[in-house]
Amino acid sequence: MKNILAKLPLAGLSLLAVTMMPHSSWAECPCSKGASPVSPHIKQAIPQRMMPQQMMPQQMAPRGPLVSPPQISAATPPGTIGQTYYRASREVPADKHPRIAMVDIIAPGATEVALYNINPHREEDAVDGFENMLTNGLWQFETKPLIPGVPHIYKAVFKFSDAPGAPETVRYVRLIPGRIVSLTY
Numbered sequence: 001m002k003n004i005l006a007k008l009p010l011a012g013l014s015l016l017a018v019t020m021m022p023h024s025s026w027a028e029c030p031c032s033k034g035a036s037p038v039s040p041h042i043k044q045a046i047p048q049r050m051m052p053q054q055m056m057p058q059q060m061a062p063r064g065p066l067v068s069p070p071q072i073s074a075a076t077p078p079g080t081i082g083q084t085y086y087r088a089s090r091e092v093p094a095d096k097h098p099r100i101a102m103v104d105i106i107a108p109g110a111t112e113v114a115l116y117n118i119n120p121h122r123e124e125d126a127v128d129g130f131e132n133m134l135t136n137g138l139w140q141f142e143t144k145p146l147i148p149g150v151p152h153i154y155k156a157v158f159k160f161s162d163a164p165g166a167p168e169t170v171r172y173v174r175l176i177p178g179r180i181v182s183l184t185y
Contacts, residue, residue, distance in 0.1 A: 079172035080183055081153065089179040099145040101175035103129075105156055107185035108137030112159040115141045118172075119150055127154065146177045158185060 080087060092102055105113055115127040129141030146152050151174075158169040173183045 077172045078170070079156070080181065081172050081174055084174040084176065084181060087181070089176060089181050092178055092180055096142075097145045099148075099177040101143045101146055101152060101177055102180040103141045103154070103156075103173055103175060104180060104182040105139040105141070105173075105185070106137055106182065107139060107158055110137065110139070110158050110160055110185065111162050113139040114157045115173075116155045116157065117143075118153055118155050143175060146175065148177070152177070156183060 092098075092100060096102075103115065105115070107113055113129070113131070115129055116125050117127065127141045127143050129139055132138040132140055143152075143154075153172060153174050156171045156173055158171070159166055160169075161167075169185075171183060171185065173181060175181055
């Protein structure tokens with residue numbers, strides 16, 4: 001028998017040991033029958049203050065129904081937020097600074113369109129722009145060089161009447177440094 005065991009690989013020996021184990025060692029946990037999970041020999045060696053408290057099955061049951069926290073999701077504001085990098089854009093002209101961003105806003109019938117930087121740490125609020133007279137309803141804006149690491153979210157404000165107190169419509173757009181993004185009202 002020793003010669004056979006010596007020739008078996010280590011995995012075979014462990015498999016042999018498991019199959020030859022008496023079935024009484026595979027018994028259930030003594031805790032389920034109310035016995036202490038610590039053997040009496042170890043219990044004598046451990047001081048009483050260090051012994052874990054035995055928990056009864058009633059104490060282990062949850063005290064109330066498990067409720068998952070409510071799922072909060074914010075609706076994206078009107079405009080291109082969340083879609084900017086999936087939309088088609090084009091490069092700024094080669095004679096411009098590589099970190100400026102430009103936006104083409106198409107708003108037929110608008111009498112006034114303004115673009116504002118909503119980041120409170122920027123020096124300017126309004127972005128320089130104009131209405132392109134060659135194309136009906138095209139407004140073009142050009143930012144100063146954008147700072148890396150700062151969100152480049154801008155607010156476009158539309159007016160469709162010159163009357164005082166006329167309602168304004170707002171859209172938000174994320175700009176990409178070095179790219180021309182378009183926003184259609």
